[in-house]
Amino acid sequence: MMTDRSITGRLVSFGAVISEIAIALLMLHVTAQVVLRLVFNISLENTPEIVSYYYMSGLIFMSLGLVTLYDSHIAASLFTEMMPAPVQKTLMVVVLFVLAGVALLLAWEMGREALKMTQIGEIHIGSMSNLPKWPARWFLPLGFTLMALAAVVRARRIHAGEVEAVIGRDVRDKPEADEGND
Amino acid sequence: MTDLQIGFAGFAFIVFLIGLRVPVGLALILVALAGISFVTSPETALALLRFIPFDFIANWDLSAVPMFLLMGAIAHHSGMTENLFSVARLWFSGLPGGLAVATNFACAGFSSASGSSLATSMAVGRITIPEMRRHGYDNGLACGVVACGGTLGVLIPPSIILVIYGILAEVSVAKLFIAGILPGILTALVYAAQIMIRCAVNPALAPKIEEEITWKQRFAALPAVWPLVVLILTIIGSIYTGVATPTEAGALGAFLSIVIATLQGRMSLSAFRQAARESAGATAAIFFVAIGAVLLTRFMAFSGVPQFLGEFVTTYGVGVIEIVLLCLVIYLVLGMFVDPMGMMLLTLPILLPMLNAANLDLIWFGILVVKFIEIGLITPPVGLNVYAVKLIDPDIPLGSIFRGALWFLMSEAVVITLLIAFPVITLFLPQFLS
Numbered sequence: 001m002m003t004d005r006s007i008t009g010r011l012v013s014f015g016a017v018i019s020e021i022a023i024a025l026l027m028l029h030v031t032a033q034v035v036l037r038l039v040f041n042i043s044l045e046n047t048p049e050i051v052s053y054y055y056m057s058g059l060i061f062m063s064l065g066l067v068t069l070y071d072s073h074i075a076a077s078l079f080t081e082m083m084p085a086p087v088q089k090t091l092m093v094v095v096l097f098v099l100a101g102v103a104l105l106l107a108w109e110m111g112r113e114a115l116k117m118t119q120i121g122e123i124h125i126g127s128m129s130n131l132p133k134w135p136a137r138w139f140l141p142l143g144f145t146l147m148a149l150a151a152v153v154r155a156r157r158i159h160a161g162e163v164e165a166v167i168g169r170d171v172r173d174k175p176e177a178d179e180g181n182d
Numbered sequence: 183m184t185d186l187q188i189g190f191a192g193f194a195f196i197v198f199l200i201g202l203r204v205p206v207g208l209a210l211i212l213v214a215l216a217g218i219s220f221v222t223s224p225e226t227a228l229a230l231l232r233f234i235p236f237d238f239i240a241n242w243d244l245s246a247v248p249m250f251l252l253m254g255a256i257a258h259h260s261g262m263t264e265n266l267f268s269v270a271r272l273w274f275s276g277l278p279g280g281l282a283v284a285t286n287f288a289c290a291g292f293s294s295a296s297g298s299s300l301a302t303s304m305a306v307g308r309i310t311i312p313e314m315r316r317h318g319y320d321n322g323l324a325c326g327v328v329a330c331g332g333t334l335g336v337l338i339p340p341s342i343i344l345v346i347y348g349i350l351a352e353v354s355v356a357k358l359f360i361a362g363i364l365p366g367i368l369t370a371l372v373y374a375a376q377i378m379i380r381c382a383v384n385p386a387l388a389p390k391i392e393e394e395i396t397w398k399q400r401f402a403a404l405p406a407v408w409p410l411v412v413l414i415l416t417i418i419g420s421i422y423t424g425v426a427t428p429t430e431a432g433a434l435g436a437f438l439s440i441v442i443a444t445l446q447g448r449m450s451l452s453a454f455r456q457a458a459r460e461s462a463g464a465t466a467a468i469f470f471v472a473i474g475a476v477l478l479t480r481f482m483a484f485s486g487v488p489q490f491l492g493e494f495v496t497t498y499g500v501g502v503i504e505i506v507l508l509c510l511v512i513y514l515v516l517g518m519f520v521d522p523m524g525m526m527l528l529t530l531p532i533l534l535p536m537l538n539a540a541n542l543d544l545i546w547f548g549i550l551v552v553k554f555i556e557i558g559l560i561t562p563p564v565g566l567n568v569y570a571v572k573l574i575d576p577d578i579p580l581g582s583i584f585r586g587a588l589w590f591l592m593s594e595a596v597v598i599t600l601l602i603a604f605p606v607i608t609l610f611l612p613q614f615l616s
Contacts (some may be wrong), residue, residue: 056248078518
C-alpha cells in the first residue's frame with residue numbers, strides 16, 4: 001500500500017480508496033443480481049445503470065491520481081531510454097506539465113457539465129423507479145483534478161531527482177504491483 | 183491543408199508523441215482535440231470533451247474489464263498456480279521437455295482465470311522457472327515457454343483486450359470470448375509439440391527427470407485443480423449457455439476467486455485491497471487511452487479518413503488477405519514500441535472502416551488481432567512478456583530469453599497461417615452461441 005504522506009499523496013490515496021470501494025461494490029452488486037435472478041427470478045432494479053454510472057466512473061476516474069503519481073500510464077519508453085538522462089528528465093517534466101494542463105481542461109469542462117446536470121437534477125428513468133444520474137458526473141472533474149495535481153507533484157519530484165524520469169517508479173514508496181493492463 | 187491531410191498528419195503526430203513517451207492516452211486526446219478544432223471548431227472539440235468520457239465509460243459491457251482484472255489478481259493470490267503446475271508436472275514430466283510442457287499447459291489453465299498475458303507470465307513463471315532451472319533446463323527454453331505461454335492469457339477467455347475490441351468494433355464480446363477458445367487450445371498444442379520435438383532432437387535442452395510416477399498418483403492429484411474447473415465452468419459455461427453476460431460472468435468469477443482464496447486461507451482484507459487497487463488502477467490506465475481512442479475516432483470521422491480508406495478498399499478491390507497482411511505489418515512495427523492495448527486502441531479507428539468496407543468478419547479478425555499483438559509481446563525490442571520474465575530471474579540474459587522465444591514465434595507463424603487459411607477454427611464455436 002502507498003505510504004506517501006504529502007497532501008497530494010493523501011488525496012490520491014483517498015481517491016484510490018474510493019476506487020477500491022467502487023470495484024468491490026461492482027463485484028458484489030452484479031453477483032447478487034445474477035444469483036437473485038437465477039435462483040429466485042428476482043431482478044434488481046437499475047443494476048446496469050448503477051454499475052455503469054456510479055461504480056465504473058468511481059473506480060476509473062478516482063484512480064487517475066494514483067496512476068499518474070506512480071507513472072502507471074500506458075506509455076512507450078523505448079526511444080526515450082536511449083536519450084541522455086538530463087534530456088529524459090526535461091522531457092518528462094514537460095510531458096507531465098502538458099498532462100496536468102490537459103487534465104485541468106478536462107476537469108473544467110466536465111465540471112461545467114456536472115454543474116449543469118446537477119442544476120437540472122439529471123435522472124435515469126427506470127421501468128420501476130428513477131435513478132439520480134447527476135452525482136456520478138462529479139467523479140470526472142474530481143478525478144481529473146487529482147490527475148493534474150499528481151502530474152505536477154511527479155514533475156516536481158523528477159525535477160528534484162527524487163524519482164527516476166523514465167523507469168519511473170518512486171524508489172521510496174511505490175505500490176507493490178500495478179501491472180496487468182494488456 | 184485539406185481535412186484529409188490534417189487527419190493523416192494527426193495520426194503521424196500521435197505516433198511521434200508516443201515515441202517521446204507521452205502517455206498514449208494523452209497523445210490521443212491532445213491530437214484529437216487539436217484536430218477537431220482545426221477541422222470543425224474549438225467549441226465542437228470542447229463539447230465532445232464534455233460528454234464523451236462519461237458516456238463512453240458508463241457502459242455495462244465495459245464493466246467486464248475491471249471484473250476480469252480483479253479475478254486475475256485474486257486468482258494469483260489464491261495459490262491456484264502452484265496446484266496447476268504440480269498437477270501438470272505429474273501428467274507431463276515423462277514427455278521430452280516435460281516440465282516445459284507442463285508450464286505451457288499451466289499457462290493455458292491460468293489463462294482461464296486471467297485476462298492479461300503479463301499477469302499470466304508473472305504468475306506461472308514465478309513458480310515454474312526456478313523449478314525448470316533446478317532440473318538443468320536450458321534458460322532460453324525455460325523462460326521462452328513462460329513468456330510465450332503467458333500470451334495465451336489474452337486469447338483464452340476471459341480477455342481484457344477482446345472486451346475492448348468488442349466494444350469498439352461493435353461485435354459481441356461473448357462471441358469473441360468463445361471464438362478465442364479453439365485458437366487458444368490450438369496454440370497451446372502447437373507450443374507443446376514444438377517443445378517436445380526440440381527436446382527429443384536435443385535432449386540437452388531438458389534433462390530427463392528420473393522419477394517414477396504412477397497413473398494412480400496422477401489421478402489422485404487431479405482434485406487439486408478444482409478451483410480452476412469452477413472458474414472455467416462459471417465463466418465459459420455461463421457465457422456459452424447465455425446464462426450470464428461477460429460482465430456478470432466476470433463479477434461471479436471475481437467473487438468465486440475470493441471464496442476459493444478464503445477457503446484456502448490465503449485471503450485477507452489487505453490482500454483484497456491490494457488486488458482491488460491494482461485492478462482499478464489498471465482499468466483507469468486502459469480507459470484513459472480508450473477515451474482518447476474514442477476522441478480520435480471522432481477526429482478521423484470529421485477529417486474523412488475512414489471514408490477515404492473505405493473507398494480505397496472498394497475502388498482498388500483490396501482483398502481480405504491483403505488487409506490482414508497489412509495489419510500484420512502495422513502491428514509488427516507498432517508492436518516494437520507500443521504496449522498491446524495502446525496499439526489496438528490507436529489502430530482500430532483507422533482499420534475498422536477498411537475492415538467494414540472489405541466485409542471482413544470482425545470476430546475472426548479480432549482473434550487475429552490478438553495473435554498479432556501476442557507477437558509484439560515476445561519480440562524485441564520491447565517484448566513486454568520477455569521483460570516480465572526477466573524480472574522473475576534477473577540472472578538470465580535478455581538475449582537468451584528472446585532466443586528461446588524465437589522458437590515459439592515460429593510456432594505462432596504456424597498457428598496464424600492455420601487461422602487465416604481456416605477461419606472455421608475461430609468461427610466454429612461462436613455460431614452455436616445463443
